[in-house]
Amino acid sequence: MAFDYKKIGLKCGLEIHQQLATRHKLFCGCSAAMQDREPVFSVTRRLRPVAGELGEVDAAAAYETLKNKTFRYFVYLNETCEVELDEEPPHPLNPEALEIALQVALMLNCEVPEEIQVMRKTVLDGSNTTGFQRTAIVGINGWIGTNFGKVGITNVSIEEDACQIMDKKVKGGTDFGLNRLGVPLVEIGTTANIPDPEEAREVAEKIGMILRSTGKVRRGIGTIRQDVNVSIRGGERVEIKGFQELRMIPKIIDKEIDRQQRLIAKKKQVSRDVRKALADGTTKFLRPLPGAARMYPETDVVPIEVTPGKLKELRKSLPKLITEKASSIEKLGLAPDLAKNIAKSPVLMELFQELSKLKNIKPAFLANVLVSYPRVLSKEYNVSDPGTITKGHLRSVFKALSGGRIGKGRVMELLAAAGQGKELKIEAGKDAGFGEAEVRRIVRDVIAANPQALSHSRPAQALMGLVMKEVRGRAPGSLVMKVLADEIKK
Amino acid sequence: MYSEKVRKALKQRSIKVGDRVTVKKLGRRTEGLLMPQTGAGDPETLVLKLDSGYNVGIKFKDAGVEISKTRQPRTAKAEQDYELGKTSKSLLKLKFDTKNPAISIISTGGTIASRIDYETGGVTGQKSLSPKEFLHNVPELGNIVNVRSIERPFTKMSEDMEPNDWIEIAKVAAKRLNAGDRGVLITHGTDFLHFTAAALSFFLRDLTKPVVLVGAQRSSDRGSSDAGLNLICASHAAIGDIAEVGICMHGRINDDYCLFSRGTHVRKMNTQRRDAFRPINEYPLAHIWPDGKIKIKNHNHKKRDDKGKVKLDTSFEPKVAILKAYPGSDPSIIDYYVSKGYRGFVIEAGALGHVPTHGKGEWISTIKRHTAKGIPFITTSQCIYGRINPNVYTNLRILHHDAGAIPGEDMLSEVAYVKLGWVLGHKAAAKDPDRVREMMLTSYAGEITRRTLAGTFLY
Numbered sequence: 051m052a053f054d055y056k057k058i059g060l061k062c063g064l065e066i067h068q069q070l071a072t073r074h075k076l077f078c079g080c081s082a083a084m085q086d087r088e089p090v091f092s093v094t095r096r097l098r099p100v101a102g103e104l105g106e107v108d109a110a111a112a113y114e115t116l117k118n119k120t121f122r123y124f125v126y127l128n129e130t131c132e133v134e135l136d137e138e139p140p141h142p143l144n145p146e147a148l149e150i151a152l153q154v155a156l157m158l159n160c161e162v163p164e165e166i167q168v169m170r171k172t173v174l175d176g177s178n179t180t181g182f183q184r185t186a187i188v189g190i191n192g193w194i195g196t197n198f199g200k201v202g203i204t205n206v207s208i209e210e211d212a213c214q215i216m217d218k219k220v221k222g223g224t225d226f227g228l229n230r231l232g233v234p235l236v237e238i239g240t241t242a243n244i245p246d247p248e249e250a251r252e253v254a255e256k257i258g259m260i261l262r263s264t265g266k267v268r269r270g271i272g273t274i275r276q277d278v279n280v281s282i283r284g285g286e287r288v289e290i291k292g293f294q295e296l297r298m299i300p301k302i303i304d305k306e307i308d309r310q311q312r313l314i315a316k317k318k319q320v321s322r323d324v325r326k327a328l329a330d331g332t333t334k335f336l337r338p339l340p341g342a343a344r345m346y347p348e349t350d351v352v353p354i355e356v357t358p359g360k361l362k363e364l365r366k367s368l369p370k371l372i373t374e375k376a377s378s379i380e381k382l383g384l385a386p387d388l389a390k391n392i393a394k395s396p397v398l399m400e401l402f403q404e405l406s407k408l409k410n411i412k413p414a415f416l417a418n419v420l421v422s423y424p425r426v427l428s429k430e431y432n433v434s435d436p437g438t439i440t441k442g443h444l445r446s447v448f449k450a451l452s453g454g455r456i457g458k459g460r461v462m463e464l465l466a467a468a469g470q471g472k473e474l475k476i477e478a479g480k481d482a483g484f485g486e487a488e489v490r491r492i493v494r495d496v497i498a499a500n501p502q503a504l505s506h507s508r509p510a511q512a513l514m515g516l517v518m519k520e521v522r523g524r525a526p527g528s529l530v531m532k533v534l535a536d537e538i539k540k
Numbered sequence: 541m542y543s544e545k546v547r548k549a550l551k552q553r554s555i556k557v558g559d560r561v562t563v564k565k566l567g568r569r570t571e572g573l574l575m576p577q578t579g580a581g582d583p584e585t586l587v588l589k590l591d592s593g594y595n596v597g598i599k600f601k602d603a604g605v606e607i608s609k610t611r612q613p614r615t616a617k618a619e620q621d622y623e624l625g626k627t628s629k630s631l632l633k634l635k636f637d638t639k640n641p642a643i644s645i646i647s648t649g650g651t652i653a654s655r656i657d658y659e660t661g662g663v664t665g666q667k668s669l670s671p672k673e674f675l676h677n678v679p680e681l682g683n684i685v686n687v688r689s690i691e692r693p694f695t696k697m698s699e700d701m702e703p704n705d706w707i708e709i710a711k712v713a714a715k716r717l718n719a720g721d722r723g724v725l726i727t728h729g730t731d732f733l734h735f736t737a738a739a740l741s742f743f744l745r746d747l748t749k750p751v752v753l754v755g756a757q758r759s760s761d762r763g764s765s766d767a768g769l770n771l772i773c774a775s776h777a778a779i780g781d782i783a784e785v786g787i788c789m790h791g792r793i794n795d796d797y798c799l800f801s802r803g804t805h806v807r808k809m810n811t812q813r814r815d816a817f818r819p820i821n822e823y824p825l826a827h828i829w830p831d832g833k834i835k836i837k838n839h840n841h842k843k844r845d846d847k848g849k850v851k852l853d854t855s856f857e858p859k860v861a862i863l864k865a866y867p868g869s870d871p872s873i874i875d876y877y878v879s880k881g882y883r884g885f886v887i888e889a890g891a892l893g894h895v896p897t898h899g900k901g902e903w904i905s906t907i908k909r910h911t912a913k914g915i916p917f918i919t920t921s922q923c924i925y926g927r928i929n930p931n932v933y934t935n936l937r938i939l940h941h942d943a944g945a946i947p948g949e950d951m952l953s954e955v956a957y958v959k960l961g962w963v964l965g966h967k968a969a970a971k972d973p974d975r976v977r978e979m980m981l982t983s984y985a986g987e988i989t990r991r992t993l994a995g996t997f998l999y
Contacts, residue, residue, distance in 0.1 A: 093793050093794055094794040094795060094796060095764065095794065095795045096768075096769075096795045097763040097764055098677060098678075098763055098764075098765065098768045099677065099763070132812065132813065135793060136758065136764045137757075137793055137812055137813045137814065138812045138813075139812065161568050161570075163596035163597055163598065164585060164597055164598055164599045165581055165582060165585045165587070165596070165597020165598075165599070166596070166597070167581070167587065167594075167595040167596060167597060169593070169594055169595060170762070171593070172763065174763050179764055180758075180762055180763070180764045181762045181763020181764040181765075182762060182763065185594070186594070187590070187592075187594040187595075187596050190570070190590070190596065191568065204592070205592060205594070207594070239592075345592075345593030345594060346761070347578070347595060349578075352580040352581070353578070353580060353581040353582075353585075353597060355582060355585075355597075
């Protein structure tokens with residue numbers, strides 16, 4: 051499918067939801083880690099239409115309530131309290147989450163409201179026990195630059211994540227896990243005027259990079275979710291939810307254009323739907339698009355003032371973008387991909403910056419070890435959990451390397467030992483690096499065992515490999531070379 | 541509410557709350573509907589509802605703020621109306637089938653009838669939803685009952701209620717029952733709901749029909765409100781066969797069934813949960829499901845017979861107080877109350893009925909001094925569950941036998957308090973301490989049980 055996007059009047063917008071890596075949930079003291087595996091009990095609830103209050107039945111709300119479902123909510127010990135169960139009013143908004151959201155808003159060039167008001171967004175599909183999602187705008191009127199030009203950011207919001215569906219096939223209802231409910235999210239909405247699918251993808255990528263640059267967002271499957279809204283001339287705005295991979299964006303947009311065009315060709319009305327993305331890029335109807343008439347103030351949370359002082363302080367300490375960090379370390383001789391891999395992890399970046407300052411450490415070697423040790427240890431050294439390697443282990447090993455007490459070849463070996471639970475003893479015993487005397491002894495032994503090598507045209511080269519095999523990385527190659535040259539002269 | 545300065549500035553520009561405005565400040569331009577400022581926010585901060593539905597605040601007090609009216613709203617009017625407290629008229633057409641049993645609803649305020657209050661930013665029953673508004677959310681009621689009258693004697697949160705309000709409610713309820721309703725349903729705030737329940741239990745004599753009190757722990761403006769299930773089950777109770785005053789609210793934190801508990805043996809036992817109202821020292825009268833299934837749990841109750849008229853006995857002496865005796869407490873508080881004209885006390889004592897008896901802070905001599913002058917003291921327990929016993933320990937005997945305190949049996953403090961005011965309201969008892977004792981130890985509304993059943997603890 052190739053479309054003339056300009057001719058068909060394509061307009062896209064993105065909505066990106068990213069979980070924040072805070073200790074606690076947004077409105078209670080529960081852990082936001084989502085680590086609990088087994089629920090302890092469940093609670094059964096129903097939701098009712100709130101038409102009498104909303105003054106008008108919202109299309110989405112009515113649709114959902116017509117189904118008259120029963121919802122079963124599963125309680126997780128460390129990750130559910132009476133707030134998630136809608137039995138307790140929300141606690142004040144988590145300041146740690148607010149700070150991250152404000153950073154994101156500023157990094158996206160947004161204006162920050164002077165008073166932040168938490169709202170209730172009516173959601174009656176059961177994914178929120180309250181019947182609404184708590185959400186607050188922390189930034190408006192922002193923008194980001196792309197290769198196609200500037201794209202507007204309409205809003206950055208901080209909100210609570212919804213329950214996770216456990217099983218949809220429950221008779222007459224749905225089973226939900228309460229551990230995800232209340233995990234802090236930022237929602238970023240772009241203007242709905244992106245004219246090209248590739249540009250939409252670039253915008254999504256860039257926003258993702260900015261989010262990761264804070265170092266305070268959750269990683270892994272399900273922690274970032276993108277919605278794309280698509281409209282063409284003669285069609286309607288349709289929101290497509292539920293895909294994880296950014297490279298799918300252009301394909302999904304094209305397929306939606308195709309779907310709307312077919313409807314228009316058949317003189318059928320395109321309805322304002324929320325649709326779910328399927329693996330092949332096509333979509334399936336989820337529910338009608340909710341109208342704007344579903345937002346009202348959260349009366350249980352007092353508005354939060356953002357002072358100019360606070361903003362100034364935040365602006366001063368905004369995290370550097372991953373792309374900036376990557377190009378700064380690329381200058382030390384790292385390949386672009388390697389630099390990016392270091393830069394996108396705050397932990398690795400910090401370690402890299404610390405250890406690359408040591409003498410005699412090649413930045414590229416250091417970066418390679420930092421990026422690859424978990425894979426190398428588990429594949430080549432049978433370390434079952436490379437996660438047990440601490441910053442301390444890495445520091446000790448690289449300090450030893452820097453001080454010439456070990457050679458490069460010993461780095462992984464020592465890390466593997468640490469990963470197998472052995473104590474790292476670099477100073478003493480067999481893990482100690484060889485001194486010049488020890489190296490000299492090995493060199494003499496090797497020469498004695500291979501006298502013919504001395505008649506080789508380049509004896510040092512001929513013997514080097516054999517010597518290094520004995521040294522096994524416990525002395526730097528430069529020392530071995532020097533001693534070997536000495537001994538050959540003799 | 542906005543500050544005087546802001547209101548003045550708005551007035552000068554003939555801008556009203558609800559108008560679409562543009563606010564310019566420091567080169568930024570924000571457009572939206574001007575919303576009222578809640579008391580919780582800064583009164584000098586303008587609240588704008590953006591087209592997305594979100595509200596944001598913009599400080600007005602700094603220099604260089606320009607505000608002007610812009611063209612009319614693009615956003616949904618319904619949403620704005622809702623926030624401003626309007627409900628579209630078409631929603632208020634409530635229809636009930638006259639073939640259904642007739643009941644009345646007495647709406648008194650509370651969370652069940654609450655919406656946002658722009659003065660405090662919280663929810664309030666003061667500017668409450670009309671009963672029609674909150675009933676509209678529960679169309680199922682139309683299949684159960686015929687609400688032929690909605691009474692609204694006043695609108696208050698329960699913490700603002702006074703004994704005269706209980707009397708007012710009792711009068712309206714009696715009027716409706718005697719006019720032939722099958723039962724009445726009273727919607728009420730929950731914090732002090734059990735006080736009203738106790739008062740009505742004593743005030744409405746010769747009851748032959750149900751009087752059902754109902755409230756909500758989550759306001760009616762959310763999809764998860766407990767008001768729906770509570771109202772449905774309460775309406776089944778109101779046309780059911782248990783002719784008692786009782787509270788009907790969630791039985792568990794599931795939305796499955798409600799408890800209907802006797803008005804003299806029920807208490808709010810949790811600040812927040814929807815199943816906060818628990819029967820105390822007694823089984824609930826019944827479990828009631830929304831489909832109308834009623835499972836009787838306590839057969840010791842009055843049965844409906846619909847004959848005769850309910851009589852009102854609302855004489856009440858408001859000068860009674862509940863005092864709590866605890867380590868370090870000062871009994872001279874009693875002298876203070878007596879000097880203010882108080883005529884009777886409920887002493888919330890430790891466990892079986894103990895008050896500090898021997899040390900410097902002992903209460904015995906003070907109590908004794910006042911009982912000698914005919915002022916009644918009734919002991920109830922801080923344990924909430926269980927019964928007062930005047931005999932087991934020496935110190936219990938000193939208080940109840942020597943100092944003359946009346947052991948309050950298994951009455952809740954709140955029930956004993958309401959009952960004491962009711963007893964002292966009667967002329968015959970007011971001047972006769974023996975009569976007061978006799979009445980306090982007589983069960984008029986099931987408030988004293990003969991037996992404590994083991995399964996009732998933490999029910």
